[in-house]
Amino acid sequence: MPWFEDTKIGSRLELGSHVFTAEEIIGFARKYDPQYFHVDEEAAKAGPFGGLTASGWHTSATWMKLMIRARQGAKEPPDADGRVPPAGGPSPGFLEMKWPNPVRPGDTITYASEVVDKIDMKTRPEWGIVRSLNTGVNQRGEPVLSFIGQGLVQRRTPRGK
Numbered sequence: 332m333p334w335f336e337d338t339k340i341g342s343r344l345e346l347g348s349h350v351f352t353a354e355e356i357i358g359f360a361r362k363y364d365p366q367y368f369h370v371d372e373e374a375a376k377a378g379p380f381g382g383l384t385a386s387g388w389h390t391s392a393t394w395m396k397l398m399i400r401a402r403q404g405a406k407e408p409p410d411a412d413g414r415v416p417p418a419g420g421p422s423p424g425f426l427e428m429k430w431p432n433p434v435r436p437g438d439t440i441t442y443a444s445e446v447v448d449k450i451d452m453k454t455r456p457e458w459g460i461v462r463s464l465n466t467g468v469n470q471r472g473e474p475v476l477s478f479i480g481q482g483l484v485q486r487r488t489p490r491g492k
Contacts, residue, residue, distance in 0.1 A: 332402055332419045334410070334487040335459035338446055346397040346442040351385050353436035359389040380433045387430035390467055390476045394442050398465075410487060420458065420483030428478040432469070439470045447479065456490040458483045 332338075353372065360369030364386035368378035375383045402419060410416065434440060448462040461484045467476035 332417055332484065334416050335449065335461065335484040336487050337416070338449060338461050338484060340446050340449065343443060343445040344401055346394070346401045346444060348439050348441040349393050349397065350439045351389075351393075351434050351436060353383060356383060356385045356389065356434075356436060359392075360386050364388050380435075382435060384433035384435055385438075387428075387476070390430065390434050390440060391428070391478075393440065394465060394467060394476060397442050398444065414487070416487075417485035420485060422480065422482050423460065424481060426462075426479040426481065430476060432473045432475050434469065434475050438475075440467045440475055441469075442467045442476075444480070451490060452483075455483075457486055459486055459490075460484070 357370050357372075360366065366386075368375040368380055368384055369386050369389075372383045375381075442465070444463045444465045446461055447464045450460040450462065452458050452460060461482050463480045463482075465476070465478050465480050466474060468474050
């Protein structure tokens with residue numbers, strides 16, 4: 332991950348794809364979101380989606396797994412002073428999380444992240460907040476996940492110094 336100062340609005344990171352299986356959908360839902368349309372294929376047919384669907388939390392957790400893998404695979408080179416750029420910091424939370432279309436068994440979801448804003452932190456001059464639009468689309472190009480993620484990113488030089 333680049334330093335806060337080097338992060339460019341509009342930069343996009345392709346995170347990869349994941350195929351959701353019925354077994355995986357049911358297993359995740361039994362553990363974390365045991366609603367009938369996520370855990371019971373027969374009962375789900377009469378449910379709001381007409382069949383088994385993945386939990387939105389499952390699609391979000393898969394985004395997180397692919398985001399971490401992409402960050403670990405994209406090592407930034409040291410700067411002119413030999414300092415290694417930060418790995419990224421904690422998140423103060425998400426904004427506008429949406430699951431506009433269901434994820435069904437056999438769907439391939441492709442995830443991406445695009446920087447949309449940078450915010451100076453008044454209380455922590457050594458950090459900034461980077462906001463990214465994070466998306467997941469299925470093999471038909473339909474959106475299944477959308478949210479604005481926020482992450483603290485270390486500055487190369489603390490603001491005001």
